[in-house]
Amino acid sequence: MIYDLIVVGGGPGGATAAKIAAESGANVILLEAAEEGRYKCCAGGIPARNEAFSPIPHGVGDREITGGVLFTPKSGPMEFEALGKNNKGYCMFRTDFDKFLVNIAQDAGAQVMYGFRVKGIEFTNHGDVYVKGPTEYRSKCVILATGLGGAQLQRHLGMEVPPMISGIQAEFVIPESVIDEQFGNRVWEFFDRALIDHGIAWVFPKREAVSIGILGKGVKMTHFESFLKNSYIKDKIAGRKMKIFGGRKVWAAPIPDQLIAKPYRERVMVVGDACGTADPILYEGIYQARLSGKLAAEVFCQAFEEEDFGETSLARYHNLLLKHLYEEDLRYAYKFHHLLYHSGLLERIIEATFSIAREDPEMMQSTIALFTETETRKKSWEVMMSRKLKLMKQLGIKNSLRLAPTLLRASRI
Numbered sequence: 366m367i368y369d370l371i372v373v374g375g376g377p378g379g380a381t382a383a384k385i386a387a388e389s390g391a392n393v394i395l396l397e398a399a400e401e402g403r404y405k406c407c408a409g410g411i412p413a414r415n416e417a418f419s420p421i422p423h424g425v426g427d428r429e430i431t432g433g434v435l436f437t438p439k440s441g442p443m444e445f446e447a448l449g450k451n452n453k454g455y456c457m458f459r460t461d462f463d464k465f466l467v468n469i470a471q472d473a474g475a476q477v478m479y480g481f482r483v484k485g486i487e488f489t490n491h492g493d494v495y496v497k498g499p500t501e502y503r504s505k506c507v508i509l510a511t512g513l514g515g516a517q518l519q520r521h522l523g524m525e526v527p528p529m530i531s532g533i534q535a536e537f538v539i540p541e542s543v544i545d546e547q548f549g550n551r552v553w554e555f556f557d558r559a560l561i562d563h564g565i566a567w568v569f570p571k572r573e574a575v576s577i578g579i580l581g582k583g584v585k586m587t588h589f590e591s592f593l594k595n596s597y598i599k600d601k602i603a604g605r606k607m608k609i610f611g612g613r614k615v616w617a618a619p620i621p622d623q624l625i626a627k628p629y630r631e632r633v634m635v636v637g638d639a640c641g642t643a644d645p646i647l648y649e650g651i652y653q654a655r656l657s658g659k660l661a662a663e664v665f666c667q668a669f670e671e672e673d674f675g676e677t678s679l680a681r682y683h684n685l686l687l688k689h690l691y692e693e694d695l696r697y698a699y700k701f702h703h704l705l706y707h708s709g710l711l712e713r714i715i716e717a718t719f720s721i722a723r724e725d726p727e728m729m730q731s732t733i734a735l736f737t738e739t740e741t742r743k744k745s746w747e748v749m750m751s752r753k754l755k756l757m758k759q760l761g762i763k764n765s766l767r768l769a770p771t772l773l774r775a776s777r778i
C-alpha cells in the first residue's frame with residue numbers, strides 16, 4: 366500500500382501531525398513501536414494552551430492544576446495561585462493522553478499500526494520512501510516523531526540527534542481525598558543543587574496518584590532515592606505503593622536539551638523530542654512536540670499540493686519552527702536555562718525572583734507564566750531583565766559578581 370505520509374511515532378508530536386495531515390484528506394499511516402496504552406515516563410503536566418490543538422476531555426486531564434509551590438533549600442513552600450481560565454493546566458497519565466491523541470488522529474482518517482517498530486528508512490530514485498519494520502510501507506514523505514527512541518534512524522538518515530539529559534520518576538498511589546488535602550491542585554517544583562546539579566525535582570498530583578521525579582545531567586537512582594527522603598515528601602509517601610507499569614515501578618527516560626540545527630531533509634521532517642523541541646526551563650515538551658507536529662503537517666499539506674517534497678520545499682517547516690517556537694519562546698527559554706542552570710545560583714535566583722514578585726504584580730505574573738506558559742518566554746525574560754538591578758540587590762554583591770558573566774553569555778543567546 367502506498368501512503369501520502371508515514372508518521373513514525375505515536376506520542377504527542379506524531380499523533381498531532383497525523384491528525385492534521387489526515388484532516389486535509391491525505392492518506393496517512395501512523396506507525397508506533399509500542400502496543401496500545403504504553404506507559405510513558407513523564408510527569409504529565411500540561412498548560413491550558415494545549416487545548417488550542419484539541420480540547421482535553423474530562424478524565425484524560427486527570428487533575429486540573431490551578432497553582433504551584435516552589436521549594437529551595439532555604440525558602441519554601443513559596444506558593445502561587447494561577448488565577449484565570451487560561452492559567453489552569455492539567456496533570457495526566459500519558460497512557461490516557463497519548464491514546465486520546467492517537468484516537469483523534471484515527472477519527473480524522475489516519476490509519477494506525479501499533480507494535481510496529483521502524484528499523485530502516487530508504488529512498489528510491491523514483492521519489493518514494495520505504496519504511497521498513499515487521500513489514501514494509503511506501504510513501505512520499507515521512508514525519509519522524511520517535512522521541513529520543515529513534516536516534517539510530519536519524520543518524521542513518523544523516524540527521525542530527527539532540528543532546529539529552531535524563532529523568533527518573535515513579536507514580537505513588539494515594540487516595541484522591543488525601544491528595545486533595547496534602548497537595549491540592551498544585552504542582553511542586555524543587556530547585557536545589559544538593560538534590561541534582563543542573564536539574565529539578567517535582568511532585569505532580571494526579572487524581573489518585575502523584576508523580577515524583579527528578580531530572581538533570583547525570584541523574585542516577587541515588588538522586589531519586591535521596592529526593593524521596595526530602596522532609597516535605599517523606600511522610601506523605603510513607604507506606605504508599607508505587608504503581609507498576611510494564612513490570613516496573615521506577616522509570617527513567619531521556620529528554621532533549623536543545624533544538625537540532627536542521628530538522629528536515631528531502632522527504633523527511635523531524636518533530637518533537639527527536640528534534641529537540643522541549644523547553645529547558647522545567648523540561649516540558651508535550652506542547653512543543655504538538656506544535657512542531659502541527660507545523661510539519663501543514664508543510665506536508667502544502668508540499669503535497671505542489672507535489673514537491675524536496676529539501677527546499679520542506680525547509681519551510683524549519684522556518685515555521687523558528688518563527689513560532691524558537692524566536693519568542695525557545696530562544697528565551699535557553700537564556701533562562703543558562704541563567705538558572707549555568708550560574709551556580711539556581712536556588713538563589715528562584716528565591717530572589719519570588720521575593721521581588723511578592724511586591725510586584727507584573728513580576729509575579731511573569732514568574733507564574735514560566736509555569737503556566739501564558740506569556741512568551743521573551744516577555745518573561747524582558748520583565749526579569751527590567752528588574753536586573755533589583756535582582757542583583759536581592760542576591761548581594763558576591764553573588765551578583767558571579768551572576769554577571771552568566772548574564773552576559775545569556776544575553777548573547
Ligand SMILES: Cc1cc2nc3c(=O)[nH]c(=O)nc-3n(C[C@H](O)[C@H](O)[C@H](O)COP(=O)(O)OP(=O)(O)OC[C@H]3O[C@@H](n4cnc5c(N)ncnc54)[C@H](O)[C@@H]3O)c2cc1C
Nearest residue numbers: 374376377378398408409410483512514532637638650651
Ligand atoms: C521524567 C520526565 C518527565 C517529563 N514531564 C513532562 C511534563 O510534565 N510536561 C511536559 O510537557 N513534558 C514532560 N516531559 C517531556 C515529554 O515527555 C516529551 O517532551 C514528549 O513526550 C515529547 O513528545 P514526542 O511525541 O516528541 O515523543 P514521545 O512522547 O517520546 O513519543 C515518541 C513515540 O515514538 C515511538 N517510537 C520510538 N521509536 C520508534 C520506532 N523506531 N518506530 C516506531 N515508533 C517509535 C515511541 O514508542 C513513542 O511512543 C517529561 C519527560 C521526562 C523524561
